[in-house]
Amino acid sequence: xxxxxxxxxxxxxxxxxxxxxxxxxxxxxxxxxxxxxxxxxxxxxxxxxxxxxxxxxxxxxxxxxxxxxxxxxxxxxxxxxxxxxxxxxxxxxxxxxxxxxxxxxxxxxxxxxxxxxxxxxxxxxxxxxxxxxxxxxxxxxxxxxxxxxxxxxxxxxxxxxxxxxxxxxxxxxxxxxxxxxxxxxxxxxxxxxxxxxxxxxxxxxxxxxxxxxxxxxxxxxxxxxxxxxxxxxxxxxxxxxxxxxxxxxxxxxxxxxxxxxxxxxxxxxxxxxxxxxxxxxxxxxxxxxxxxxxxxxxxxxxxxxxxxxxxxxxxxxxxxxxxxxxxxxxxxxxxxxxxxxxxxxxxxxxxxxxxxxxxxxxxxxxxxxxxxxxxxxxxxxxxxxxxxxxxxxxxxxxxxxxxxxxxxxxxxxxxxxxxxxxxxxxxxxxxxxxxxxxxxxxxxxxxxxxxxxxxxxxxxxxxxxxxxxxxxxxxxxxxxxxxxxxxxxxxxxxxxxxxxxxxxxxxxxxxxxxxxxxxxxxxxxxxxxxxxxxxxxxxxxxxxxxxxxxxxxxxxxxxxxxxxxxxxxxxxxxxxxxxxxxxxxxxxxxxxxxxxxxxxxxxxxxxxxxxxxxxxxxxxxxxxxxxxxxxxxxxxxxxxxxxxxxxxxxxxxxxxxxxxxxxxxxxxxxxxxxxxxxxxxxxxxxxxxxxxxxxxxxx
Numbered sequence: 001x002x003x004x005x006x007x008x009x010x011x012x013x014x015x016x017x018x019x020x021x022x023x024x025x026x027x028x029x030x031x032x033x034x035x036x037x038x039x040x041x042x043x044x045x046x047x048x049x050x051x052x053x054x055x056x057x058x059x060x061x062x063x064x065x066x067x068x069x070x071x072x073x074x075x076x077x078x079x080x081x082x083x084x085x086x087x088x089x090x091x092x093x094x095x096x097x098x099x100x101x102x103x104x105x106x107x108x109x110x111x112x113x114x115x116x117x118x119x120x121x122x123x124x125x126x127x128x129x130x131x132x133x134x135x136x137x138x139x140x141x142x143x144x145x146x147x148x149x150x151x152x153x154x155x156x157x158x159x160x161x162x163x164x165x166x167x168x169x170x171x172x173x174x175x176x177x178x179x180x181x182x183x184x185x186x187x188x189x190x191x192x193x194x195x196x197x198x199x200x201x202x203x204x205x206x207x208x209x210x211x212x213x214x215x216x217x218x219x220x221x222x223x224x225x226x227x228x229x230x231x232x233x234x235x236x237x238x239x240x241x242x243x244x245x246x247x248x249x250x251x252x253x254x255x256x257x258x259x260x261x262x263x264x265x266x267x268x269x270x271x272x273x274x275x276x277x278x279x280x281x282x283x284x285x286x287x288x289x290x291x292x293x294x295x296x297x298x299x300x301x302x303x304x305x306x307x308x309x310x311x312x313x314x315x316x317x318x319x320x321x322x323x324x325x326x327x328x329x330x331x332x333x334x335x336x337x338x339x340x341x342x343x344x345x346x347x348x349x350x351x352x353x354x355x356x357x358x359x360x361x362x363x364x365x366x367x368x369x370x371x372x373x374x375x376x377x378x379x380x381x382x383x384x385x386x387x388x389x390x391x392x393x394x395x396x397x398x399x400x401x402x403x404x405x406x407x408x409x410x411x412x413x414x415x416x417x418x419x420x421x422x423x424x425x426x427x428x429x430x431x432x433x434x435x436x437x438x439x440x441x442x443x444x445x446x447x448x449x450x451x452x453x454x455x456x457x458x459x460x461x462x463x464x465x466x467x468x469x470x471x472x473x474x475x476x477x478x479x480x481x482x483x484x485x486x487x488x489x490x491x492x493x494x495x496x497x498x499x500x501x502x503x504x505x506x507x508x509x510x511x512x513x514x515x516x517x518x519x520x521x522x523x524x525x526x527x528x529x530x531x532x533x534x535x536x537x538x539x540x541x542x543x544x545x546x547x548x549x550x551x552x553x554x555x556x557x558x559x560x561x562x563x564x565x566x567x568x569x570x571x572x573x574x575x576x577x578x579x580x581x582x583x584x585x586x587x588x589x590x591x592x593x594x595x596x597x598x599x600x601x602x603x604x605x606x607x608x609x610x611x612x613x614x615x616x617x618x619x620x621x622x623x624x625x626x627x628x629x630x631x632x633x634x635x636x637x638x639x640x641x642x643x644x645x646x647x648x649x650x651x652x653x654x655x656x657x658x659x660x661x662x663x664x665x666x667x668x669x670x671x672x673x674x675x676x677x678x679x680x681x682x683x684x685x686x687x688x689x690x691x692x693x694x695x696x697x698x699x
Contacts, residue, residue, distance in 0.1 A: 007049065010168055014123055015045050017161040021136045022116055024143060024154050031109045040068040044117060048124030057121070065113040069106050127169060133162030235501035236320075236480065240270060243277040243445055243459045244438040250501035254482070255322070257497040258311040262484035262529045263363075264519070265322035265499065268347035269477045269509060273467055275391040275444045278478050283344065283384040310361040321348040322481055322499075325519060327364040332357070344385060346517070368515060373413040376512040380475040387475035387511060390467060395447040399471035412474055416510050416520060419468050423461050423522040430455045431524045461523040462506040475511040479519065480504075484529060608633045612694050626690065627671045633697045634664070646672065660696055663689040 018041045026034045047060040074081060123132045140155045235250050257263075270278035304326075312322075321339070323330065323346075330339065330348060338351035350357065380387050405422045406415040423429065435455050439448035446467050449460040456464075462478055469476040485499035505526070509517040521528045612629055615621050631646075638656055640649045650668035654660055666689055 006168060010165065011045055011049050011124075013161055013165050013168065014049075014120070015042055017123075017133075017136075017158060017165070018045065018116060018120065020154055020157050020161065021140060022112070024140065025112055026109075031112070036068065036072050040064065040113065041116070044113075044120050045124060048120045057125075061117045061121075065110060065117060068113055069110050123165075129162055129165045129169065133158060133165075137162075236267060236318075236482070236504050240278040240459075240478075240480070241274065241276065243463065244436060244448075246436050247433040247457065249433070252501045253315050254499050254501060254503075255315055256313045257485065257499065258491050258494050259497065260308055260494050261365075262495075262497065263310075263324040264484065264505070264507070264528050265324060265482040266346070266479060266519075267320050267322050267481040268342070268345045269479045270345070271385050271387060271477050272389055273391065273463070273470075273478070275393065276439070277445065278463070280345065281385055304365045304367040306364065308363050308365075310363060312359045312361065314357050314359075319349040319351070321350055321359060323348055323361070324363060326366050329362040331360045331362075344383065366518070368518065370413050370417070373512050373515065373518075374411045376412060376514055378412040378474045379513045381511050381513075387477055388470050388473060390470050391444070393444075394467070394471075395444050398444075398446060398450065398468060401450065402468040402471045405468075406472060412510075412512065415472060415474065416469065419465055420508075420520050420522045423465055424524055428454055429461075429524075431457060431461075433457050436460070458506045458523045458526070462508050465508045465520065465522040469508075469510065477509050477511075477517070478506065479509050480506045483526060608697065609694060612690075616690065623674060624671070627667060630664075630667070630690075630693055630697065637697070657696070660693060663692040667693060 015038075019038050022037060022041065023034060026037065043064050044061065047057055047064065051057045051060055070081065070085075119132050119135065122128045136158050137155055140158065235252070236254075257265075270280050272279045272281045310324075321330065332339075332350070340349045340351070341347070342349075402419065406418045409415040409418050429450075432455050436457060437448075437453050437455075439445050439452075443452075446460075446464045449456045449464055466476045466478050482499045482503045483505040485497040485503045487495045488498050489496045505523075507526075507528070508520045508522060510520060511517055519528060608629060612626055615626050615629075631640075634640075634653055638653050646668050647665075650665045654662060654665055
């Protein structure tokens, strides 16, 4: 039997082990509410450590696992317990009866918790720490290899904690206790300081042939088809074939931009709508041109005369290079000197990984007014790509709605603005990342958004606008990239922006003959700083006085735009601050719960001492009750046969543990005197001896 100190340290190390190992598992399956994991692990380990009955443990495990899945949904998503149970019941029913291919994130989370419970049972009850460590390391290696994750520090820490735990079970001195604690700290630092990137690269290089074989067998495709379709994280994803579902913000930094003015950052476009999402047609994938040193993108005489130099530094390993609107000169300043441009989608890629690469852009922004665009027709560009494409079964009521929205408009730009305003300012439509559902299997994605759920984020609004415009024969396409990001500091006369995964965004481009592709923003709360359409732009030459007046008006307009952008940034920062406060509140709540559970653990661990001490503070302490508590605790140290007389047991116990100095024998004598003669003063005579026995038993 382990001492209390050993038990406490064993519990602490086990909790750290399971938190360290299961956090990346939740990352891989993109399960939200990772911040709740420490509390769930803490409570499950308490059950495994202190609940003796196997049946009771099982019931506790199931109850806590259910709470671990449901409670975050109730607190964060503000849904009722009834709604949660019914939704999950329907999902499981579809999975079993209808052979659905979709797992909900909650079911995935619950299955992971059952895996966690199994390991906790092996660790806490059976003390098979090496087996648990082997299972965890093996599984983490699989995640590391087949998901290209950098979780080597987690693996090293798990190995260290497993060895420490094994050493802990074998040690029998306080000196080893101290050594183990120091070793834990050492392992923690080693897992960070070791060259894990080289280890990661070696693992990936070694496993590359095996991963290729598995991929060719279709395993990855099968796993992706079985993944749940609920909450995912924000960020740029190449696969847009099935849109929908809730999103939670990912704060991972993607790139840094040093610039005077904020911009939207365009990566690419897609042209074929499937009814569920977007794919790139074959024609759009084959139109590539290569450039070295620098890439020039010209809009001829459609731009402002002012030039701006922008410096970009990338923190991601992918090859795409985000660009903005206007005349551009893209030049590599580090390892990037080779570019590939897709002429159909206007996507730019570098030859090598972009990680820590730098690019310099010289930009002249577009200067096109709506008045100029009124003369442009809605003729499609000369291309093999069909920018009016819609699925054969596209719902007719979307076309009917579009015609109703644009019924009073005669020119293309007015119709585009009408659809944009309808989506952006419609009080019946709500912007949300968390409350977005998937359409039914036979339901169109846009139809579901516009007429049923009426809740969505940028993908819903932008897809709706493109498809609505296509119903009235206006060529348009769906664009992905990043919004402006957040200002973090200044560098001379320029602002430094950080663009994170949470800034990933989608919007719309419409083709105007003679002007090309121009961008539009239908999503509420978003406004493109430079959307290519200036409200005031005279084509005819003016007199010197009128030019000066125009310059003043333009400067004032730019100031107004700048103030508007600053205000929007302030609002964005306020929202981010509010979100951070909410996250902090959840963190504090979890911390308080952990502290309360720790306090409960301490009380449980010292229950005998606490309870008997409380009984002794009474005016007339119940000696018989206290003696029975002492006897029960003594039998945990030295078992007593049922038929053995108390006096004989006390004598044997004292012979085994001489530190009691005869106090236990005297208490037993007094107990028998009180039991058989109803003598009431035993407590007065033996309080001191009671404290001796209680204190020794506590140890």
